Amino acid sequence: MTKNYIFITGGVVSSLGKGIAAASLGAILKARNLKVTIIKLDPYINVDPGTMSPTQHGEVFVTEDGAETDLDLGHYERFIHTKMTCLNNFTTGSIYSQVLQKERRGDYLGATIQVIPHITNAIKERIILCSKNNNIILVEIGGTVGDIESLPFLEAIRQMAVDIGRKNVIYIHLTLVPYISTAGEIKTKPTQHSVKQLLSIGIQPDILICRSEQTVPLNERKKIALFCNVPVNAVISLKDVDSIYKIPKLLKNQKLDNYICEYFQLNAPEADLKEWEKVINAEKSSNKTIVIGIIGKYIKLPDAYKSVIEALKHAGLKNKIKVNIKLINSQNIKNKNVRQLKKLNGILIPGGFGDRGIVGKLLSIQYARENNIPYFGICLGMQIAIIEFAQNVVGIKEANSTEFDPECKYPVIDLINNQNIHTCTKYTKKNNNIDLGGTMKLGSQPCKLSINSLSRKLYNKDIIIERHRHRYEVNNILLKKIETAGLKVTGRSQNNNVAEIIEISNHPWFLACQFHPEFTSTPRDGHPLFIDFIKSAGKNKKN
Structure with missing residues (x-):
């Protein structure tokens, strides 16, 4: 050739x-x-x-x-x-x-x-x-x-x-x-x-x-x-x-x-x-406009969330809905102004690293959960959703991630290789000199979906394959109490049974995943999670 x-x-x-x-x-x-x-x-x-x-x-x-x-x-x-x-x-x-x-x-x-x-x-x-x-x-x-x-x-x-x-x-x-x-x-x-x-x-x-x-x-x-x-x-x-x-x-x-x-x-x-x-005709035929808030810390550069923004637009094409995206700095969200989120038809928290702006993200998730606003969490957005639920619903006020507090009492989120240790003290002492590049869970991984879950209905498959990029994940040791309180794990990794998808069933639309579904969305096909999220956000506007 x-x-x-x-x-x-x-x-x-x-x-x-x-x-x-x-x-x-x-x-x-x-x-x-x-x-x-x-x-x-x-x-x-x-x-x-x-x-x-x-x-x-x-x-x-x-x-x-x-x-x-x-x-x-x-x-x-x-x-x-x-x-x-x-x-x-x-x-x-x-x-x-x-x-x-x-x-x-x-x-x-x-x-x-x-x-x-x-x-x-x-x-x-x-x-x-x-x-x-x-x-x-x-x-x-x-x-x-x-x-x-x-x-x-x-x-x-x-x-x-x-x-x-x-x-x-x-x-x-x-x-x-x-x-x-x-x-x-x-x-x-x-x-x-x-x-x-x-x-x-x-x-x-x-x-x-x-x-x-x-x-x-x-x-x-x-x-x-x-x-x-x-x-x-x-x-x-x-x-x-x-x-x-x-x-x-x-x-x-x-x-x-x-x-x-x-x-x-x-x-x-x-x-x-x-x-x-x-695709172009679908853009022209949008008969409704909704506002989706992306809560993050890189709002001055939309390219930081490029795939997420495109995936939201693709989902809009499939629903004939024009998606207006509002980038909101999580550092500016505080208790006194959290009601600014009321104007949003859906809230999405994408992946990220570090503890800057975490308080604003926690408040955003709590507001979405308590006020029935569709919520979609991706990677860090799932981890923070578990922390928020553990703190405000289960009552574990000291629940946190070892990424934000290495010595937290209840690490509901922990390093991938640190699942059997309740604090991260031993690891952080030698963590100062490790390489950061290429040391995460990366690339496509299989995930098993629970029967009768929203995610199983949307994918219409028992096992899915999605792309990952993360260094921290859900700590199974502390998960039982959280599930008993109503936050269900509906997707688990095939090999080590780690939580990959969470849902709240008595909420109009509350779903978060550890992987990055935005990477596999295309303008011609969209992605099932994004498509249903936008559909739910459209219903939220109507209501």
């Missing part, structure tokens, strides 16, 4: 949406019955984004095989309906780590280790490793052309055109074409300069995708084509749209997929985007 590589770089400014553009292009090419995969190359020195703050780089997306990856892999999965793996994302840090390990073992036979060829060879090997069984391999280079961190990646993709042949490589450059409102003009000069930077390192782009507030007119596209040495039909205008799910059709209407198939000499049928048209 011939491998064809499409390398996507970015210029002028960051955050232009290379990931969504790559995912949209992948969706069109897959709709042409081509086998497509997408790889993200991140230029930072971290081995993976697992230890990075969401305020730095957005959410950490977890793949089925347990890799902690860039949030763009979430876009890839949602758009091309293909499971990503640990091979689909790697960083400068992981490449250097790999090369240095080989050097320490003596694999290079005493050679002087250099960026070229050792680092660039390692990058090329990782790209080729991920290309197995695919016609088209889209490779997104993180960052912006001109960044010093990106240079090894750019040099590696330049070399690949030499290694495998220029006819099997396309370079796409995504740039900003700003509109200056005071002059009433679209400016092409930044794009010209960005392409010059690419040319200076030996890469001539074949296609330019021009991001702009409005459609880039033909005259400006001709000007860009002339100065950047590309055909005018390879200058694609990508204007701002109100839904990212309109982008595949926007690119197809400009025949980007045709240009690529002709370049690679691929005989592929026309792309059928009926599924995407259904």
Whole structure:
């Protein structure tokens, strides 16, 4: 099978949406019955984004095989309906780590280790490793052309055109074409300069995708084509749209997929985007609006909760309900202002780490439980729900998690490897020096559902498989009293019988899970838990 590589770089400014553009292009090419995969190359020195703050780089997306990856892999999965793996994302840090390990073992036979060829060879090997069984391999280079961190990646993709042949490589450059409102003009000069930077390192782009507030007119596209040495039909205008799910059709209407198939000499049928048209039509046909509050601590950067936000929107599409999402800082929720939550039709607390804002989250859960507001807890949102129930219903006022209080008297939530110890004192003394990266329960795990539970009804399965990312879990030693008081465990891990899903049956909708269902939601299918949560929130508004 011939491998064809499409390398996507970015210029002028960051955050232009290379990931969504790559995912949209992948969706069109897959709709042409081509086998497509997408790889993200991140230029930072971290081995993976697992230890990075969401305020730095957005959410950490977890793949089925347990890799902690860039949030763009979430876009890839949602758009091309293909499971990503640990091979689909790697960083400068992981490449250097790999090369240095080989050097320490003596694999290079005493050679002087250099960026070229050792680092660039390692990058090329990782790209080729991920290309197995695919016609088209889209490779997104993180960052912006001109960044010093990106240079090894750019040099590696330049070399690949030499290694495998220029006819099997396309370079796409995504740039900003700003509109200056005071002059009433679209400016092409930044794009010209960005392409010059690419040319200076030996890469001539074949296609330019021009991001702009409005459609880039033909005259400006001709000007860009002339100065950047590309055909005018390879200058694609990508204007701002109100839904990212309109982008595949926007690119197809400009025949980007045709240009690529002709370049690679691929005989592929026309792309059928009926599924995407259904998604867009569902957005238009929403006949009700509800407000869902996400209670968290990273509200200044919505990308910290990207998959959760998208999953809520997907569920809205399935219910023909427009979901307005309100990000609420849990640190600002106190007893005196907790009634601000009354305006919400549903409350969701997503995953997270640390004790900042926990009091506000506890108050939010208590308010949702006592006032019959639909509540959905994910990962940390489940752990706090158990703590709140133990404190306010069971009456164990000192119930807590050893994450927030290592020496708490009643650790209803405890470290995964610390289940038989009632306090975390022994562990924390040696915990100061352990690695934090990649040391959690990660990736897909099976979960057994209880008969006659809401979760069993929604999934319509006895055993489900969902993705995890957590270091703490429910302490079984203290669970019996909590269950007796009315909070039921309706999902348990298959191997060690740990609580994975909890429900309160005498509440309109109160469900929380230890895993992350948002990672498997797509605009075409949604996710059963999110779909029913939004359905219940819609009923709550009516009532």
